[in-house]
Amino acid sequence: MNLTNMTHMHLDIWTPNMTTFRVKLVDFGADGAFAGGDDTDHELVFSNPAQSQWISLNIPLADFTNLVNKGHVAQVIFSGLPVAGGTVYIDNVYFYKDAVLPTAPIAAAPNPTHAAANVISMFSNVYTNVTVDTWRTSWSSATLEDIQIQGNDTKKYSALDFVGVETVTNQMNLTNMTHMHLDMWTPNMTTFRVKLVDFGADGAFAGGDDTEHELVFSNPAQAQWVSLNIPLADFTNLVNKGHVAQVIFSGLPTAGGTVYLDNIYFYKATVSTNDVFGYDVLKIYPNPVSIGQTIQMPANIKSAQIFDAYGRSIQQIIGSEITTNNLNSGWYIIKAEDNNDKYLVNKVLIR
Structure with a gap:
């Protein structure tokens, strides 16, 4: 041999x-x-x-x-x-033989599909973007390149320790948004972090009313586009969301990470009862359900969102079980995604 x-x-x-x-x-x-x-x-x-x-x-x-x-x-x-x-x-x-992973994406990030009316976009060819003061602040430790992949504008950060993105001049009011979205592609990062900073009502850094929170994503898939849809509720210490002025990306390896970013925006996830008829029916049991019982979905469901009767996203679920301890009596809509990235919807009555 x-x-x-x-x-x-x-x-x-x-x-x-x-x-x-x-x-x-x-x-x-x-x-x-x-x-x-x-x-x-x-x-x-x-x-x-x-x-x-x-x-x-x-x-x-x-x-x-x-x-x-x-x-x-x-x-x-x-x-x-x-x-x-x-x-x-x-x-x-x-x-x-070990597979040799590519060091840069050859295909552009997938185009987002959220309705523009429900989006505040920082960077995307699909939406109208808000004014961003800088994609690399003077205090950053990273190299920024503006590139195109298949004609699609993309941000490339290399030698990344941390990088600050600022909208100080036009601070973002995310009060009515429910999620942050971004598409990332990395050949080598083992940890990726996202921090949001709100400058508070005075609109000034360190003015006494600033709030912030950082989320950590461990072992992101490498050499492929990863779409992150992050509930803003996960930024638990970001008490205020009316004057968001900084987005900070960081990660590991320290000062050695490379990441490509696209479609960075915030959106409002809404579902109306009319939307139920636009998807296949999600099988759930029991229905109706008593508060405290667990709702079972098919085993191939990987995640789900729960919406109240007004279409507001109130809970995000990972897996195929939903606990009802924190829900009040009433009608809810469950929108689930299965392992084939297919969406299914159903209504549930909690009593």
């Missing part, structure tokens, strides 16, 4: 009694013959493998340090303890 371009060896093992498991690779060299003078080999030892369960081993070929050549691998040798008494089941023995 020519493993020159491979990076790892994989195998699954299951043993009822082995206390040591070894894997040796032997390369016969260019002459293709055993003991031809150019053979190389290396053995790895795995001590105390978990017993009576399947274990997946993904072994970097670089760990076989004495296996200088990998172009003519002719032997794989398994051994272990107890001597002549070990039992092992082995499956899925193969070598593979």
Whole structure:
């Protein structure tokens, strides 16, 4: 086997009694013959493998340090303890190459679909944007590039530690908004943070009535567009939302992150009873439901929003169960999204 371009060896093992498991690779060299003078080999030892369960081993070929050549691998040798008494089941023995993730998006972020009448947009080709003083304040620690991807305007931040975006001159009144939306694409960030800062009624930084809150998103998916729809209610310390003047992005690795951003806006999520007939029906049980009971949705539901009779979003759910302890008696609308990104809607009576 020519493993020159491979990076790892994989195998699954299951043993009822082995206390040591070894894997040796032997390369016969260019002459293709055993003991031809150019053979190389290396053995790895795995001590105390978990017993009576399947274990997946993904072994970097670089760990076989004495296996200088990998172009003519002719032997794989398994051994272990107890001597002549070990039992092992082995499956899925193969070598593979780590996928190389792209470092920049080749496709633009998806176009948002929220109604413009319900949106306050900071940056998007789809909506009319408010005036932003700067997308990189003087106190930021990041590099900003304005680029286009497939003709779509995009913000690229690199060497990112933190970056401030300010609307001090035209502060945003988000009182009637329910969510913040942004599309992000990163090749390397392991943590992404979003902070909102409201300057208060005096409209001045550190004027005594400022409020702020930062949310942390751990391990965002890399090398793909991720759409964040963040309930403003999650910014719990952002007591006021009438004079939002700063949006601050930060994350990890410190001063090493790269992120592409598009479609940064705030929106009001509303659903009317008439909208129920525009979607497939969501199956829920029980209905009606008593306060304190749990509403069950299908297992393939990944999230849902609850709207009151006035169309106001009052609760966001992750998963397929809804607790009713914090809801009052009355009619509600549940709008759910399944694992195929399909929306389903139904009305529920809580009594």
